[in-house]
Amino acid sequence: MNKLLCCLLLWLPISVLAETSYQSNDDFIRESLGTLPKADVLWLSDQQKADIESILAHGFNKLRVRYWRDGAKTAWILDEIGKESPITVGIHVAAGKIVNTKVLVYRESRGDEVRHDFFTNQFKSATLTDSLELDRHIDGITGATLSVKALTKLSRIALYLDAAVQQAN
Numbered sequence: 001m002n003k004l005l006c007c008l009l010l011w012l013p014i015s016v017l018a019e020t021s022y023q024s025n026d027d028f029i030r031e032s033l034g035t036l037p038k039a040d041v042l043w044l045s046d047q048q049k050a051d052i053e054s055i056l057a058h059g060f061n062k063l064r065v066r067y068w069r070d071g072a073k074t075a076w077i078l079d080e081i082g083k084e085s086p087i088t089v090g091i092h093v094a095a096g097k098i099v100n101t102k103v104l105v106y107r108e109s110r111g112d113e114v115r116h117d118f119f120t121n122q123f124k125s126a127t128l129t130d131s132l133e134l135d136r137h138i139d140g141i142t143g144a145t146l147s148v149k150a151l152t153k154l155s156r157i158a159l160y161l162d163a164a165v166q167q168a169n
Contacts, residue, residue, distance in 0.1 A: 019107045022115055025077050025090070028102055032092035033070040040069055042165055055132055055156050056080070065161060073099075074165060076158040080150040082108045087150050091123075091158035096166070098126045098155060111144030114151050123151075128159040 023031075030036050041064045044052070052060045068075040073094040079086040085107035092099040101123040103115035113119060119141060127135045134156060140148045 019085075019105065020112065021105045023090070023102060023104050025088075025104060028077070028090035028092075028104055029068045029075045032075040032090070032100060033068060033073055035070060037068050037070055039066045040165075041066055042161060048160075048164060051132060051160060052157055055153055055160070057153075067161065067165065069165065072166065074158075074162045076161060077104065078154045078157060080154050082111060082147040082150045084108065087114075087147060087154075089151055089154045091155060093158055093162040096127055096159070096163065098123045098159065100124070101151065101155060103151070106147075108147060111141070111147035113141045113144050114147040119148075120151070123155050126155060126159070128156060128163065132156060132160060134159075 026036055043064045044062065049060055049063075066077070073092070076091045076093070077088065078091065079088050081087075086105075087103060087107065088105035090100075090102045090104050092101075101120040103112070103120070106112045106115060119139075122136070122138050123134075129135055134152065138148065138152050
């Protein structure tokens with residue numbers, strides 16, 4: 001019987017066993033904005049959706065994106081696939097610059113080094129160029145290449161969406 005149980009456990013997807021939550025969405029928003037405001041929604045234009053798809057290098061099937069705002073500060077909770085599973089990231093933006101980037105939920109079996117401050121601090125004060133790139137190079141982490149790319153893409157998207165929200169107001 002024990003052999004059968006061991007065999008069954010080996011068949012479970014590793015991603016099921018690997019999900020780790022580091023901070024709740026509400027706690028990240030409260031930490032970023034000092035309060036927990038009601039979520040706002042940004043309805044995406046065709047151009048915005050195309051720009052996001054260009055950043056992601058794959059399709060984006062959402063018509064709107066939720067965000068939280070306190071004055072000119074915004075907080076974004078975004079997901080992107082690392083290797084096989086979504087990584088949930090919180091990004092705080094103020095004055096067109098990233099204030100803080102935090103991995104909230106990591107679901108991959110490896111590469112979670114991207115959650116540490118030594119990595120996420122690279123995004124602080126980053127801005128978006130006219131070509132929708134970050135204004136700085138982000139150093140990679142051996143063994144976490146796809147996770148690094150995911151956080152970099154999400155940072156670009158948060159800055160892009162923040163600019164759209166600020167321009168609308």
